[in-house]
Amino acid sequence: MNKLNFLILFLPFISSFVYVFIFFISQILRKKRYLSNLIYSFILVLIIKIILVFNFIDYIEFKYLSFLFLVFFCNGFIFMNLIQVPISSLQVKLLRIIHKSNGIKESKIYSLYNANHIFEERLKTFIANKTIKKEKSLIKLNNKKILFFYYLIKYLKIIHNIKL
Amino acid sequence: MEYPFNFFVYCFIYFLIHFLTYRLFNINISKILTIIIIFIVSVFLFLRTNSPDLIFALINFNLFVICLYILMPGIINNGPALMILDIIIKNKLHSKKKIKLLFMSKAFSSIIKNRLKINIKNNFTIKKNNKIFLSNKGKFTLNFFSFVIKIFKLKTYE
Numbered sequence: 001m002n003k004l005n006f007l008i009l010f011l012p013f014i015s016s017f018v019y020v021f022i023f024f025i026s027q028i029l030r031k032k033r034y035l036s037n038l039i040y041s042f043i044l045v046l047i048i049k050i051i052l053v054f055n056f057i058d059y060i061e062f063k064y065l066s067f068l069f070l071v072f073f074c075n076g077f078i079f080m081n082l083i084q085v086p087i088s089s090l091q092v093k094l095l096r097i098i099h100k101s102n103g104i105k106e107s108k109i110y111s112l113y114n115a116n117h118i119f120e121e122r123l124k125t126f127i128a129n130k131t132i133k134k135e136k137s138l139i140k141l142n143n144k145k146i147l148f149f150y151y152l153i154k155y156l157k158i159i160h161n162i163k164l
Numbered sequence: 165m166e167y168p169f170n171f172f173v174y175c176f177i178y179f180l181i182h183f184l185t186y187r188l189f190n191i192n193i194s195k196i197l198t199i200i201i202i203f204i205v206s207v208f209l210f211l212r213t214n215s216p217d218l219i220f221a222l223i224n225f226n227l228f229v230i231c232l233y234i235l236m237p238g239i240i241n242n243g244p245a246l247m248i249l250d251i252i253i254k255n256k257l258h259s260k261k262k263i264k265l266l267f268m269s270k271a272f273s274s275i276i277k278n279r280l281k282i283n284i285k286n287n288f289t290i291k292k293n294n295k296i297f298l299s300n301k302g303k304f305t306l307n308f309f310s311f312v313i314k315i316f317k318l319k320t321y322e
Contacts, residue, residue, distance in 0.1 A: 005216040009223070027317045034318055066168040067220045074227035081234045086309035087320050088245070090279045095288060095298060095306050103295045106280065115271045118244045119264055126245070132252060137259045141252055150249050156239045160186055164242055164250055 008064045012071035019045040019072075020079060035129055038083055042076050088125075090118070171221040175228050182232065192240065194233040202229050241278065247271055 001009075019041055026037040053060060053068065086092055097112055098104055123139075126132045133142040141147075157164055165173065185191045206222040213219070238246075244267075251266045252258070258266075280296070283289045288302035298306070313320060 001214060001216055001219070005219075009219070024316060031317050032319070034316075063167040063217065063220065066171075067224065070168065070171070070224050071227060074224065074231050077231050078227070078234065082312060083316060083318065086313050087318055090244070090275070091283055091288070092306070092309055093320075094276070094279055094283060095302050098289055098296055098298050099303070099306055103292075103297045105295055109280065109296070110276060113276065115244075115268055115275055116264075118271070118275065119248070119267050122245050122248055123260070123263075126248065131249075134260070139252060139258060139260055139263055146249065147253070150246070150253065153238060153246060154250075156235075159183065160239055162240060164246065 004064075008067060012068050012075065015045055015049055015068075015072055016075035016079065018048075019076060023079075023083075034083065034087070038080055042080070046072070165217070167217040167220040168224070170217060171224045171228075174221060174225045178225070178229065179232070192236055194229070194236045196233070199226075199229055199233060202226060241282070242271075242275075244271060244275060 022044060023037055023041040026041055027034065030037060049068065049072065053065060093113065094109065097109060101108070123132075127134060129143075131141070131143045131146050133140055154164060182193050185193050203226055206226055209222060210219055247270055248263065248267055251263050251270075255263070255266070280289075283302070284291060284296075286301075287299050288305060289296050290299050291297075312318070
C-alpha cells in the first residue's frame with residue numbers, strides 16, 4: 001500500500017462525513033424538509049466529488065474512481081436508511097408505544113395504533129412531499145420518479161417470490 | 165483480479181447465495197451474524213495481503229453486505245407506503261375513501277401483527293403474562309434512534 005492508496009482508501013469516507021455534516025446543517029436551516037435535505041445534500045456532495053475528480057482525471061486510475069464512487073453510494077444508502085428508519089419504521093413506532101406504556105396488551109396496541117392511523121399518516125406524508133396530489137376528491141400520482149423505486153422493489157419482490 | 169471487477173464478482177456470488185437460500189429454503193442470510201463473519205474474514209485477509217485491489221474490494225463488499233441487510237426487510241415485508249402506492253398505481257384515479265378501503269382490506273389484520281411478531285422474534289420485545297414489554301435490546305435500539313432524531317432534529321410520526 002502506497003500513500004496514494006491510503007489517501008484513496010479514506011476519501012469516500014471523508015466525503016460521506018461531509019454529506020452527514022451538510023445534512024446536519026440543512027436540518028438546522030430547513031427543519032421541516034428532511035427528505036429533500038437528505039437527497040439534495042447527497043447530490044451536492046456528489047457534484048463536488050465529480051468536479052474534484054475531473055480536475056485530477058489524468059492522475060486517477062479507473063479502479064480508484066470506482067472505489068471513490070461505489071463506497072460513497074453505499075455509505076449514502078446506509079445513512080439515508082439510518083435517517084429514514086426512526087421516522088417511518090413501524091417496528092420502531094411499536095417499540096415507542098410499548099416503551100411509553102411499560103407493558104401493554106396486544107389488543108391495546110391495536111386500538112392505539114392500527115391500519116387506519118398508518119393510512120392517514122402515510123397519505124399525509126405523500127401529499128406533503130408531493131408524491132401524490134388531491135384533485136377535487138380524487139387522488140393522483142404526482143411524482144413519476146417514485147415509479148423507479150416502486151418497480152425496483154416490486155421486481156426484487158418478484159424474484160424473491162414475495163407477493164405485494 | 166483487479167478492482168472493481170473482483171468486487172462485482174464477490175457481490176454476484178453473495179447475491180446468488182442469498183437469492184438461492186431464500187428461494188429454495190426460505191432462509192434470509194442477510195443477518196448481523198453474516199455481516200460480522202464477513203467482516204472478520206475480511207480483516208484476516210486484509211492483514212495477510214498487501215494488495216490494494218483486494219483491500220478496496222473487501223471494504224466495498226462489506227458495505228454492499230450491510231446495504232443488502234438494510235434492504236431485505238423492505239423486500240420481505242410489505243410496507244404501508246408501498247401498499248398505498250401499489251393501490252394508487254394499479255387503480256389510477258380513485259377517491260381517498262376507495263383507496264383507504266382497498267388498503268384496509270389488504271393490510272388491516274396483517275400489518276401490525278406482523279411487525280409485533282418480528283419485534284418478538286428479534287428479541288426487541290418480550291411477552292410476559294399476556295403483556296408485551298421492551299427488552300434491553302429494544303431499549304438500546306430505541307435510545308439509539310432517539311439519539312439520531314435529536315442530533316438531526318427529525319420529526320417522527322406522533
